[in-house]
Amino acid sequence: MNFAELERRDAADPLAELRNHFVIPKNTVYLDGNSLGLLTHATQRRVADVTGQQWGQDGISSWNQHGWVHLPRTVGDKLAPIIGAQPGQVICCDSISVNLFKALSAAFTVLDARGESRRARKQVLSTADNFPTDLYMVQGLQQLVGAENCELVLAEEAELLANLAHHITAETAIVMLTEVNFRSGRRLPMAEIIQQAHAVGAVVIVDLAHSAGALPVELDEWQADFAVGCTYKYLNGGPGAPAFIYVAERHLPTVTQPLSGWFGHAQPFAFDATFAAATGIEKMLSGTPSILAMSAVDAALDAFSDVSMEQVREKSVQLAEVFLALLDESGLAGEFDCISPLDSEQRGSQLSFAHPEAYAICQALIERKVIADFRAPNYLRFGFTPLYTSFKDVGLALQRLQEIMQTRTYLEPRFQTRQAVT
Amino acid sequence: MNFAELERRDAADPLAELRNHFVIPKNTVYLDGNSLGLLTHATQRRVADVTGQQWGQDGISSWNQHGWVHLPRTVGDKLAPIIGAQPGQVICCDSISVNLFKALSAAFTVLDARGESRRARKQVLSTADNFPTDLYMVQGLQQLVGAENCELVLAEEAELLANLAHHITAETAIVMLTEVNFRSGRRLPMAEIIQQAHAVGAVVIVDLAHSAGALPVELDEWQADFAVGCTYKYLNGGPGAPAFIYVAERHLPTVTQPLSGWFGHAQPFAFDATFAAATGIEKMLSGTPSILAMSAVDAALDAFSDVSMEQVREKSVQLAEVFLALLDESGLAGEFDCISPLDSEQRGSQLSFAHPEAYAICQALIERKVIADFRAPNYLRFGFTPLYTSFKDVGLALQRLQEIMQTRTYLEPRFQTRQAVT
Incomplete structure (x- = not known):
């Protein structure tokens, strides 16, 4: 992972400042905005x-x-x-x-x-x-x-x-x-x-x-x-x-x-x-x-209010492209079968991969504070929310995924037991 | 209004303590729990x-x-x-x-x-x-x-x-x-x-x-x-x-x-x-x-959790009976046509009165921080929520209603203009 390069991309990102509007869960890489988007500070104040x-x-x-x-x-x-x-x-x-x-x-x-x-x-x-x-x-x-x-x-x-x-x-x-x-x-x-x-x-x-x-x-x-x-x-x-x-x-x-x-x-x-x-x-x-x-x-x-959907889309595509490049670089691309279209034009703001151990890998990621999600029967989903997902987030997610796969920690029994919902 | 007597009733009320669970709007007599019940402290904490x-x-x-x-x-x-x-x-x-x-x-x-x-x-x-x-x-x-x-x-x-x-x-x-x-x-x-x-x-x-x-x-x-x-x-x-x-x-x-x-x-x-x-x-x-x-x-x-609906009902009936008695005592009973059944057995936890100026009277009450509500065409509703309505509340409501009727303040133009909702 070349984190210096990812941080350069974040520094050049015109949407980077928007992340400050959000409550980012502590030490967490949140790639599940396609399931539940994060809280903004304004929302928290408004609800109160x-x-x-x-x-x-x-x-x-x-x-x-x-x-x-x-x-x-x-x-x-x-x-x-x-x-x-x-x-x-x-x-x-x-x-x-x-x-x-x-x-x-x-x-x-x-x-x-x-x-x-x-x-x-x-x-x-x-x-x-x-x-x-x-x-x-x-x-x-x-x-x-x-x-x-x-x-x-x-x-x-x-x-x-x-x-x-x-x-x-x-x-x-x-x-x-x-x-x-x-x-x-x-x-x-x-x-x-x-x-x-x-x-x-x-x-x-x-x-x-x-x-x-x-x-x-x-x-x-x-x-x-x-x-x-x-x-x-x-x-x-x-x-x-x-x-x-x-x-x-x-x-x-x-x-x-x-x-x-x-x-x-x-x-x-x-x-x-x-x-x-x-x-x-x-x-x-x-x-x-x-x-x-x-x-x-x-x-x-x-x-x-101050962002165009074209800007959001542009960053969304970049985040996914970086994810795919790093997956390739990490040597995991062969093991994770990308079921999302590889042409970004044909894709929303997520990447999904089929893997026989998708559920357990998802649980192991969550334990390492990379929040992805699982969908039956065997899909691992990563969602990119350009308003708060950074390029560094993508790097951290891949780094931890690589650790999990290399150490095979997802085979530990606690990751194999299914809960009602993920 | 014999407030000493009303306060004695409050002191003897087995549900009186429940009022402490609620956020009571400042200086307000809230008789609109039949439209929107009040916030509890527990709810406020939970939402946060x-x-x-x-x-x-x-x-x-x-x-x-x-x-x-x-x-x-x-x-x-x-x-x-x-x-x-x-x-x-x-x-x-x-x-x-x-x-x-x-x-x-x-x-x-x-x-x-x-x-x-x-x-x-x-x-x-x-x-x-x-x-x-x-x-x-x-x-x-x-x-x-x-x-x-x-x-x-x-x-x-x-x-x-x-x-x-x-x-x-x-x-x-x-x-x-x-x-x-x-x-x-x-x-x-x-x-x-x-x-x-x-x-x-x-x-x-x-x-x-x-x-x-x-x-x-x-x-x-x-x-x-x-x-x-x-x-x-x-x-x-x-x-x-x-x-x-x-x-x-x-x-x-x-x-x-x-x-x-x-x-x-x-x-x-x-x-x-x-x-x-x-x-x-x-x-x-x-x-x-x-x-x-x-x-x-x-x-x-x-x-x-610690109250029976029979206790709630008993207090509800008492609150309404006190309201009717005080209305009578204040000399207003003739002017306000009670459209609720006078037999408490046949009534829920509210009292409604027809009055040609119901809307304006309701607005004047609200300005004096007695929250009642109006329903078309000409009904004034008072709701009793035994969990937080006190006998003193009922006395204050009647006292302020009496003032409004005696001074005819409800005829002032600001009370006569209808808003979308009340």
């Missing part, structure tokens, strides 16, 4: 203020006084530029799962409004190794409305990419894809996919869980119809932080969604007995949002 | 620990190390005794709105499993002045599955109570009621309603938003089928805190719900492409829960 002053002292009046009632939209508008959306199309709420249910239902109402027959066009196309919850939500909707109205169709990712026109057809109602694969980090060509979907009259839902905050996303430019995403990975919103949903402006006047709770009403505080949807993106809201959780997201997003 | 240590230092490992992955069930089991449920039937998640959607859908699967025809039994009976979000969720489900599969039927509350058998019939699929009316505080006789529903084969969903933590609830004894409730009112979980859902043990093996996100999977971390529901109450989970928000609820519930 929302608890102590806003809730503790100002109580119920905070719904007005501290803008709680507008927080889903405030956060949505702050998220919008990060994902290439004009304001008014993004709102923060619920989980990705719940938001997918809304997006799926709403996407069908787009087709209904066009007079499409549900019998002729009911397929929701996704990939077999999409993140499971995405598939589960289609299965849940299918169970509720019947397979004659909604049918999940799965393609192998590679086959889909090899021939979009073969899979996305006049029978496709909705194309629901995650831009960056959670296992492999493969990035799908969303602009091209959306173009093909629209050419045959299908509606597209993009899951940005592993994209938002990690790389430039251009929802408006792509002409995406719907998108969902998570704020607890690269956006650093906190464990299980509220998700977001995007609806393209052109669909907002007509779509409806069935989780029509009072926060999605045109006038929630009129307490009408009949639902009348809000006209804007607020129609995608359902129940009362958690103010503690959403305030944390709001504060965390401020770390993005 | 979850932010700083758990998320900030221990990061992703906290899912195991700090029990994050089990938190929805941990909190559910802590809630269970407060609402008369054996453990394993309650889980903390999402909002009431979202949980109602699950409960409604699941309730229909109970009927489906019995071989009931949806054509013959599709009605969801509720009251016209139920909390709006409850009605909206039925409307949303109806829109999604069609009026031939789900139809909202509304009864006037008084008419329903006058003749249960007339309204709850063999055509009723689901009876969905809120035990305590959010406007009037009227408490419905749930045991009797459930008995009638079961007699004609209907399934019951109880909304405990204004009951849980305020009065004894006996879900198991009543043989309720489903319940939902909120933790941000009398349970003091924080603004927009996650809600809960109860499913009677007898239904757990068979019911399904359509918001089948990965946290409701039997093995979430196996990442299977096909949904297989958890066998227990976890099947009601959907997406990743907010750990910040749910940890706050977990800590807040500790205030209930």
Whole structure:
């Protein structure tokens, strides 16, 4: 490891200063921002203020006084530029799962409004190794409305990419894809996919869980119809932080969604007995949002205020390239089978490797304070968050991985016992 | 106001000590726990620990190390005794709105499993002045599955109570009621309603938003089928805190719900492409829960650990009775039309009064640091939270109300301008 060279790169990094916004766990190399992003100092202060002053002292009046009632939209508008959306199309709420249910239902109402027959066009196309919850939500909707109205169709990712026109057809109602694969980090060509979907009259839902905050996303430019995403990975919103949903402006006047709770009403505080949807993106809201959780997201997003997603992407690619070069240099590249695309253009902000001992190696890394993660059946994932990951971090991670592999410490029994989650 | 007498009552109150667990806003009489319960010191400490240590230092490992992955069930089991449920039937998640959607859908699967025809039994009976979000969720489900599969039927509350058998019939699929009316505080006789529903084969969903933590609830004894409730009112979980859902043990093996996100999977971390529901109450989970928000609820519930709901109820009734007596004594009873039942048996833990100037009076009270709330069109609500409301609080509230009414300060223009929310 040439740490002098890595430190030179850090010194020349225009984003290096951003690391100071974050609480970096002591003596730790944190390469798991693709699972749970780190806390910012601003978030910690904000949570303390929302608890102590806003809730503790100002109580119920905070719904007005501290803008709680507008927080889903405030956060949505702050998220919008990060994902290439004009304001008014993004709102923060619920989980990705719940938001997918809304997006799926709403996407069908787009087709209904066009007079499409549900019998002729009911397929929701996704990939077999999409993140499971995405598939589960289609299965849940299918169970509720019947397979004659909604049918999940799965393609192998590679086959889909090899021939979009073969899979996305006049029978496709909705194309629901995650831009960056959670296992492999493969990035799908969303602009091209959306173009093909629209050419045959299908509606597209993009899951940005592993994209938002990690790389430039251009929802408006792509002409995406719907998108969902998570704020607890690269956006650093906190464990299980509220998700977001995007609806393209052109669909907002007509779509409806069935989780029509009072926060999605045109006038929630009129307490009408009949639902009348809000006209804007607020129609995608359902129940009362958690103010503690959403305030944390709001504060965390401020770390993005002075940085472009192009800069973030550039550093992300460099971090991964350095990782791959050092892996090669350390003689481990033969043993770790990189399942992520080697072409950085086709990749998100992570690198994944298959290894039969992936679980144990991950545990041994964690013991040495290199936080990576494991995904079944045998993948070791390293995530790069350009806002706080340094080039020196990458060097330290490789140095410790090399030690673990040379000493075979991962074979010790304590690393071989699986816990519920990693 | 005989404050000496009120202070004697406080001194003799077996729950008086519990007030010390709470952060009481400075110089404030807080009678709005039916809208947003107060912060406990334990919650404030816990939120700081979850932010700083758990998320900030221990990061992703906290899912195991700090029990994050089990938190929805941990909190559910802590809630269970407060609402008369054996453990394993309650889980903390999402909002009431979202949980109602699950409960409604699941309730229909109970009927489906019995071989009931949806054509013959599709009605969801509720009251016209139920909390709006409850009605909206039925409307949303109806829109999604069609009026031939789900139809909202509304009864006037008084008419329903006058003749249960007339309204709850063999055509009723689901009876969905809120035990305590959010406007009037009227408490419905749930045991009797459930008995009638079961007699004609209907399934019951109880909304405990204004009951849980305020009065004894006996879900198991009543043989309720489903319940939902909120933790941000009398349970003091924080603004927009996650809600809960109860499913009677007898239904757990068979019911399904359509918001089948990965946290409701039997093995979430196996990442299977096909949904297989958890066998227990976890099947009601959907997406990743907010750990910040749910940890706050977990800590807040500790205030209930050494108190019985019968004690809470006894003090709640006394506080309301003292309020009514002092209102009478102050000569204001004629001007404020009490829309809450005067028989405490028929009432939750609030008193509501109709007054043409309710909004302005509420604003004037708030300026004098008596926190009550307003509900459209012209109701002034006072909530009593026995864990922190003192008898002296009630005296101070009445004293300040009397001043406001005598001086007619509520007529000043600044009190007459409405804000978005109160």
